[in-house]
Amino acid sequence: TAAGVECDVVVNNRLAICNTALLRSYAHLLPAFRDAARLVKAWASKRGINKAADGYLSSYGHVLLLLHYLQAVRSPPLLPDLQHPDLTKHMPAAVCEGIDVRFQAGGTSDTNDSNDTNGANGADGIGGSGGGGG
Numbered sequence: 001t002a003a004g005v006e007c008d009v010v011v012n013n014r015l016a017i018c019n020t021a022l023l024r025s026y027a028h029l030l031p032a033f034r035d036a037a038r039l040v041k042a043w044a045s046k047r048g049i050n051k052a053a054d055g056y057l058s059s060y061g062h063v064l065l066l067l068h069y070l071q072a073v074r075s076p077p078l079l080p081d082l083q084h085p086d087l088t089k090h091m092p093a094a095v096c097e098g099i100d101v102r103f104q105a106g107g108t109s110d111t112n113d114s115n116d117t118n119g120a121n122g123a124d125g126i127g128g129s130g131g132g133g134g
Helices: 014-029 031-046 059-073
Strands: none
Touching: 014 031, 014 059, 031 059
């Protein structure tokens, strides 16, 4: 665009909305996650390695790699696994396009943002299409 801002436009993709809600929940737990995700996405974009259509990971895939690092590689972990079965086993099923999208929103057991499709549009800069797009 003229302003140099790129964004994903997602229409009728509920899975992408659920994925964005999950990432937003992680950003709520660790505000630095949002900035780190933006940095990783900018790094990948500058190197031209963020386009799934060209055989690379999508920007969402790069954010998932960052998330994995913060959960599993770094010791001690900076973020919990909000989708861990121990956290979600007592929650009602939340299936989207055949995928269980349950997660413990914001680290609490009384809400599940994956069921809230209003306002989870990725405008915070960490979402991406979540469905293999940009």
